[in-house]
Structure formats: C-alpha cells, structure tokens
Amino acid sequence: MGVSGFGVHTAMWAMEWTRDAAEFAIPEAVKHDIDFLEITMLDPQGFDSGHTRALLDRAEVDCVTSLGLPLDRLPTNDPDGALDVLKLAIDTSAAIGAKAITGVIYGGIGQRTGKRPTEAEYDATARVVEKAAAHAARHGMLYGLEAVNRYENHLLNTADQAVRLCERVGAPNLFVHLDTYHMNIEERGIANGILRARAHLKYIHLSASDRGTPGCDTVAWDEVFAALAAIGFRGGMAMESFITVPPQIADALSVWRDVAPSREEVLSDGLGFLRMKARQYGLI
Numbered sequence: 001m002g003v004s005g006f007g008v009h010t011a012m013w014a015m016e017w018t019r020d021a022a023e024f025a026i027p028e029a030v031k032h033d034i035d036f037l038e039i040t041m042l043d044p045q046g047f048d049s050g051h052t053r054a055l056l057d058r059a060e061v062d063c064v065t066s067l068g069l070p071l072d073r074l075p076t077n078d079p080d081g082a083l084d085v086l087k088l089a090i091d092t093s094a095a096i097g098a099k100a101i102t103g104v105i106y107g108g109i110g111q112r113t114g115k116r117p118t119e120a121e122y123d124a125t126a127r128v129v130e131k132a133a134a135h136a137a138r139h140g141m142l143y144g145l146e147a148v149n150r151y152e153n154h155l156l157n158t159a160d161q162a163v164r165l166c167e168r169v170g171a172p173n174l175f176v177h178l179d180t181y182h183m184n185i186e187e188r189g190i191a192n193g194i195l196r197a198r199a200h201l202k203y204i205h206l207s208a209s210d211r212g213t214p215g216c217d218t219v220a221w222d223e224v225f226a227a228l229a230a231i232g233f234r235g236g237m238a239m240e241s242f243i244t245v246p247p248q249i250a251d252a253l254s255v256w257r258d259v260a261p262s263r264e265e266v267l268s269d270g271l272g273f274l275r276m277k278a279r280q281y282g283l284i
Contacts, residue, residue, distance in 0.1 A: 002099055002100065002142055002235065002236075003035075003036050003064050003099045003235070003236035004234055004235060005237070005284070006034060006035050006036075006237055006238075006239070006274070006284070007034060007035055007037060007038055007237065007238040008029065008032070008034050008037060008239050008240075008267075009038045009040065009205070009239065010025050010038060011040060011240065011241070012025070012028075012241060012243055012266065013028060013243075015040060016040075016042055017039055017040060017042070017043075017046075018048075019051055022048075022051060022052050023055065025037060026055045026056060026059050026061060027059070029059065029061045030059050030061065032267055032271065034061065034271075035061070035062060035236075036238075037056075037061060037062075037063045038063070038064050038065070038066055038102075039052070039064070039066070039096070039098070040065075040066055041065045041066065041067040041089055041092065041101075044067075044085075044088045044089045045088065047095075047096070049092055049095035052096045053097055062099060063097065064093075064100040064102060064203070064236065064238075065092075065093040065096075065098045065101045066101070066102050066103035066146075068103055068107070068108050068109040068252070069082055069085055069104065069105065070085065070108060071108045071110055073085050074107055074108050074111060075125045075127065075128035075129070076107070076121050076125065079127065079128050083128055083132060086105060086128070087135050089101060090135050090136050090139060090141065091139075093141065094139035094140075094141060098141060100142035100143070100175075100202075101143060101144065102143070102145075102146055103146050103177070104146055104153055105129075105132065105144070105145070106128070106129050106145055106155065106165065107153050108153070109148070109252040109253070110152065110153075110251075110252050111152075111153045111154065112150075112151075112153070113154060117154055117155050121155065122155070122168070125165070126165060126168050126169050129143075129165070129169050129174070133171035133173055137171070137172070137173045141173065142174075142175055142202065143171065144174075144176070144177035144203055145165060145174065145175070145176055145177060146162075146182075146205075147159055147161060147162040147176070147177070147182060147183075147186070148179065148182045149185045149186055152253070157182070157186045158186050158187060159178055159183070159187065159192075159194070159196045159201075160193075160196050162176045162197065163176055163196060163197055166200045167200075175200055175201070175203065175235075176197040176201050176202070178194065178197060178201060178205070179204065179207055179240065180205065180208075180209075180219050181205065181207035181209065181219075181240070182207075184219050190220055190223050191223045191224075191226065191230075194227035194231060194233075195227060198231040201231070201233065201235065203235050203238070204228070204238070205239075206224070206238065206239050206240070207239070207240045207241065208241060208259075208270070211240075211241060211242050211253075212241055212242075212260035212270075213260045213265055213266050213270040214239060214270040214273055214274050216269070221273075221277055222277070224277075225277045225278060225281040226281060228283055233283065239266075239271055241259070241260060241266045241270060242255055242260075243260060243262075243266065
C-alpha cells in the first residue's frame with residue numbers, strides 16, 4: 001500500500017480523464033520513465049475503469065487519484081452527499097488499481113466562508129474523513145489530506161493544520177500530502193512544513209511557484225530536497241504543472257495565463273531538474 005518514486009500529475013496531458021487522455025498519457029509515462037501517474041478525477045462517473053486499468057497494467061505504471069469535493073457537497077454543508085462522492089471516487093480509484101486517493105478530499109477547492117474556520121467545521125470534516133478513510137482502507141488504499149493555500153480552501157493551509165486533522169481522525173491509512181506551490185505561500189520556510197509533517201508525510205507535489213516549470217521559479221528547491229532527505233522520505237514525489245486548464249479548473253485555481261511555454265519543456269527541463277535534485281540528496 002502506498003506509492004514511491006517519481007510521478008507526474010495528468011494535468012500535464014489532459015485535465016479530464018477520457019479514453020483518449022489515457023491512451024495519450026500512459027505511453028508518455030513510459031517514454032519518460034515515470035513511476036506513477038496522479039490521475040485527476042473530475043468526473044468519477046465518467047471513468048472507463050477497465051480501459052484505464054488495462055493500459056496501466058500493460059505499461060507497468062502505478063497510479064494514485066486526486067480530486068476536490070463539489071462545493072455543494074462538502075462535509076460542512078452536506079456530509080452525506082460528500083461521503084457519497086468520496087465513496088464513488090474511492091471505488092473508481094480501486095477499480096483502476098490506485099494505491100492512494102488524495103487531494104482536497106476533506107473539502108472543496110474554493111471552499112471559503114470569509115471567516116476563521118470553526119471547531120464545528122473541523123468536527124464535521126473529521127467525521128466525513130474518518131468514514132471515507134475507512135472505506136478506502138477496505139480497498140487497501142491510503143487516504144491523503146493535501147494542505148492548499150488560503151485562496152483555495154480555508155480549512156487546511158499548512159502542514160501543521162493537516163497533521164492536526166490527521167491526528168484528530170487517527171485512521172492508520174490517513175496521510176499528509178504537501179505541495180511546494182502552496183507551501184511557498186503558506187509556510188514559514190518549506191523545510192519547517194516538511195519537518196512538521198514528517199511522521200505523516202507520504203506524498204508531495206513538486207510544483208513551481210508559478211505552477212510552470214520547476215527550476216525556473218522561486219521555490220527553494222535545495223531546502224525542499226534537504227528536508228525530505230533529513231526525514232528519510234520514501235513516498236511519492238509528483239511533479240504538478242499545468243499545461244491544459246479548462247475553464248472550470250482555471251476558475252478554481254486562478255490560472256489565467258500560460259505558465260509554461262510547452263509540455264516538452266516541462267517534461268525535459270522541469271522533470272529533469274527535479275530528478276537531478278533528488279539524486280543529489282539521495283532520494284532516488
């Protein structure tokens with residue numbers, strides 16, 4: 001159970017996971033010697049699970065899935081509806097052989113009240129996360145909580161907040177998912193966030209400060225990899241860069257311009273840079 005090595009978020013090739021997207025992205029993963037794909041799950045009902053599973057198995061590529069909940073079906077406004085969405089996503093993830101499901105699967109991207117989160121909100125969130133994590137465990141899957149920036153969600157912005165929710169729920173398959181793009185905004189030093197999450201950290205997005213090409217940005221990459229090495233990190237490292245962003249995702253992520261000149265540059269220069277740093281710090 002769990003994922004390791006280098007992965008790439010499927011936003012590199014397509015935001016909506018269709019048969020065509022699978023037939024494009026999975027051979028690309030093989031071509032670039034990628035260990036796993038993070039498959040975005042905007043529409044769990046629209047997945048052709050058998051098709052994706054066959055392609056992944058044939059290519060010998062692992063996968064995780066990720067999503068954020070719809071804003072009208074959150075643990076804080078519709079806990080039963082939120083759990084239904086999560087169970088469907090978990091079942092679909094299990095059907096394609098995913099080792100974990102992660103992301104903003106405690107809330108939604110764009111979930112903000114304009115006020116400080118309340119204990120009642122955290123209580124409601126923890127209850128749904130506990131039930132969803134138990135459902136994932138029945139499939140032998142890990143369940144991740146991604147801390148994202150304050151503009152995307154008001155509940156979990158820092159590693160400390162993600163750790164506290166993880167420990168509040170206490171499920172053995174629950175883990176913290178960090179992201180250098182969000183940490184570059186929210187943490188008092190990226191290393192501090194990694195060190196705080198060390199006991200729970202099993203997955204990290206290696207994302208540029210502008211969501212473009214890692215290494216051509218302002219993230220303190222030596223600090224990132226030195227901290228990962230210091231905690232003996234052996235989880236999944238996924239490059240998350242956005243090339244194709246449909247309107248509904250652009251609105252949620254506030255990505256209004258091209259952040260990289262081409263997919264080829266990100267895969268050659270960005271992925272190459274991250275692998276070089278991982279080797280330098282003994283992570284691969």
